[in-house]
């Protein structure tokens with residue numbers, strides 16, 4: 388049994404906490420919203436984020452950071468990607484010295500251009516920082532449906548051992564030591580899902596969506612490798628796996644956001660779509676590395692109001708004819 392603290396009481400934090408409690412771990416949650424914490428602890432629901440899903444009786448949440456972190460061996464950071472540095476700052480004074488920290492948010496910090504593990508490492512340099520990412524909807528995990536994710540730590544043997552400890556019926560973990568690769572896949576697939584959603588919203592058809600997913604995946608790999616990821620990691624659960632899930636199900640908030648944009652609907656009040664916050668900084672990083680990323684650039688132009696969805700669809704499907712794999716064909 389592990390003592391786990393989950394920072395964040397939204398859909399994913401609550402789903403992970405639920406899975407770990409069901410597996411017999413000692414789980415405490417911290418959240419900034421007292422009402423949500425009381426609802427989780429007293430009525431075993433988190434209605435705003437997980438609807439009518441029943442949470443385990445043994446699950447409790449609190450706004451008391453020190454209490455939530457007391458004696459924690461593993462601390463999961465599950466607030467939205469752009470708030471991870473704030474949460475790490477709040478946790479810093481209360482964190483047990485030997486706690487292992489795991490980044491679970493999917494996004495690049497837009498102020499610093501850092502990955503989630505780099506953000507946490509910058510605030511809390513004395514701790515080992517890992518990453519948990521892969522194709523997994525909170526709604527599936529909380530229902531006990533099976534999912535498979537990748538757990539990356541700097542040390543492969545330690546990742547293997549922790550993956551064994553934390554795996555259960557709803558969450559099956561595969562171990563990796565590619566910290567960069569596992570998080571780049573998770574961050575960039577959100578941007579691709581918005582682009583594919585824009586295509587779906589305009590009714591371009593399944594064939595065009597498959598083309599866009601494939602070309603988007605090529606971008607994800609090019610940029611990921613330039614940032615230090617291993618290509619084989621991006622072929623795995625946290626790259627290709629999560630891209631497939633997120634670009635194919637309307638349960639995805641990023642995909643749904645893209646559909647709304649692509650069909651001309653108002654996006655005000657839609658749920659968290661991390662790709663919206665990552666797209667510009669991802670393009671900046673790509674430009675710094677001299678990497679061509681037309682799908683991500685087009686998504687950025689649409690989301691920042693510089694191009695219409697209709698123009699974007701035309702632009703994406705009228706790219707110059709060239710070799711599919713330029714590194715092989717030219």
Ligand SMILES: NC(=O)C1=CN([C@@H]2O[C@H](COP(=O)(O)OP(=O)(O)OC[C@H]3O[C@@H](n4cnc5c(N)ncnc54)[C@H](O)[C@@H]3O)[C@@H](O)[C@H]2O)C=CC1
Pocket residue numbers: 395396397398399400418419420436465466467468470473474491492493494523524525526658659661
């Ligand atoms: N929902 C899902 O199926 C999955 C989500 N993720 C990732 O997990 C991360 C969190 O997503 P969700 O829980 O789904 O989002 P959510 O929108 O359901 O919940 C976000 C939670 O963070 C809290 N929050 C927002 N700003 C905060 C701040 N500055 N300080 C502290 N707490 C803050 C909110 O009050 C809320 O409780 C995202 O990066 C997402 O990509 C990863 C895998 C699956």
Ligand SMILES: O=C(CO)COP(=O)(O)O
Pocket residue numbers: 493521522523524577580629632633638639640641642659660661
């Ligand atoms: O990351 C996810 C699935 O792996 C959740 O996707 P959305 O954030 O698009 O809902």
